[in-house]
Amino acid sequence: MLKTILIIILLLFIWSFLIEPNLLIVKHYKVEALSGIKVVFVSDFHISKFQKGRLKRIVKLINKQNPDLILSGGDFIKGHDGKNTLPIEEQAEILKNLKAPFITVLGNHDGWFDKTRVTNVLKDSGFTVLSNSNTRFNEIYICGLDDIQTGKPDIEKALENTDGKRILITHSPDVYYDVKDSVDLILAGHTHGGQVSFPPFGAPIVPSEFGSKFANRIIKETQNTMIITKGIGTSILPVRFCSVPEIVVIN
Numbered sequence: 001m002l003k004t005i006l007i008i009i010l011l012l013f014i015w016s017f018l019i020e021p022n023l024l025i026v027k028h029y030k031v032e033a034l035s036g037i038k039v040v041f042v043s044d045f046h047i048s049k050f051q052k053g054r055l056k057r058i059v060k061l062i063n064k065q066n067p068d069l070i071l072s073g074g075d076f077i078k079g080h081d082g083k084n085t086l087p088i089e090e091q092a093e094i095l096k097n098l099k100a101p102f103i104t105v106l107g108n109h110d111g112w113f114d115k116t117r118v119t120n121v122l123k124d125s126g127f128t129v130l131s132n133s134n135t136r137f138n139e140i141y142i143c144g145l146d147d148i149q150t151g152k153p154d155i156e157k158a159l160e161n162t163d164g165k166r167i168l169i170t171h172s173p174d175v176y177y178d179v180k181d182s183v184d185l186i187l188a189g190h191t192h193g194g195q196v197s198f199p200p201f202g203a204p205i206v207p208s209e210f211g212s213k214f215a216n217r218i219i220k221e222t223q224n225t226m227i228i229t230k231g232i233g234t235s236i237l238p239v240r241f242c243s244v245p246e247i248v249v250i251n
Contacts, residue, residue: 012241016196020240021233022054024061027246029218029227033165033184034250037140040065040100041248043073043171043189044107046233047086055086055094058232058247065249067100069137073189074147074171075107078233082113092125103128103135103142107171107190109235111150130169132157143183145170155179173214173228177221185250186226191215193230193243203243216243 040062047055062070078085095102104127110118119129128135130144132154141162145153149172159166159181166183173188193216194203208214219226232245 016239016241020244021238023244024058024232025244025246026061026065026249027229028249028251031185031225031250034140034167037069037138038065038067038249038251039167040067040070041073041187041227041229041250042070042232043187043229044075044192044231044233044235045091046075046078046109046231046235047091048078048084049086052086052090052094055091056097059094059097062247063097063099065247067249069142070098070100070102071142071167071169071187072102072104073107073169073187073229073231074105075109075189075231075233075235076118077107077109077113080109080112085113088118088121092121092127095127096125101128101137103130103137103144103169105130105144105169105171106147106150108147108149111147115150130158134158134160134162134166140165140167140184142166143168145175148172148174153178155181159183172208173219173226174208174210176214176219176224176226179222179224182223186224187248188214188226188228189231191228191230192233192235192240195234195237195240195243197242199242 131146134143143158168186172190194206197203202212203215216230
């Protein structure tokens with residue numbers, strides 16, 4: 001009996017630390033208001049200095065979806081101080097292989113590391129970085145918020161002078177109930193699906209003031225719909241269980 005338990009523990013360890021964190025699935029959603037455009041949403045890369053190949057595979061999988069637009073919830077940096085991350089300069093060189101416009105906000109790890117450096121590198125690489133600001137893609141306004149932990153999100157400013165279809169990108173989903181304006185879609189990351197989840201009970205630890213409710217799902221409790229992705233990487237511990245990394249396709 002003890003031997004069986006030890007084998008199960010070993011297998012769970014191998015799965016949670018070595019297999020699941022390195023998986024990547026594609027999750028599809030339909031948003032009627034955005035019909036006619038295919039959007040890929042990614043978040044929480046957390047690319048370590050040993051994961052250059054993984055980032056290349058991520059780019060390849062995104063391109064395989066043939067998106068019209070790629071949106072990002074940020075957190076390119078692994079850890080707080082950048083010691084374990086693939087330099088943002090190297091990440092940007094790989095991300096240049098994306099075959100559609102790339103628009104992103106920054107996450108809390110980007111802010112803790114060096115918000116200015118991450119922003120400048122991404123902008124110099126031809127990408128759009130939003131912080132309480134917006135840009136237009138075809139007939140859609142893409143609005144992006146500053147991170148709630150390392151900055152000051154200003155929803156009114158992010159939506160300023162937008163009068164058509166609007167997608168609001170926020171790293172953390174916790175601003176959801178603060179969005180008083182009607183937008184076509186809110187996209188968020190940050191919570192990683194809790195990283196560790198125990199169906200049917202859910203994730204015991206979720207970095208949100210709303211707990212497991214904002215682990216990952218579609219939220220529609222106000223006039224606005226929000227999609228929360230499980231993201232790609234890991235934070236604190238390199239572990240995932242029943243929270244498989246994903247990219248989101250909206251069409």
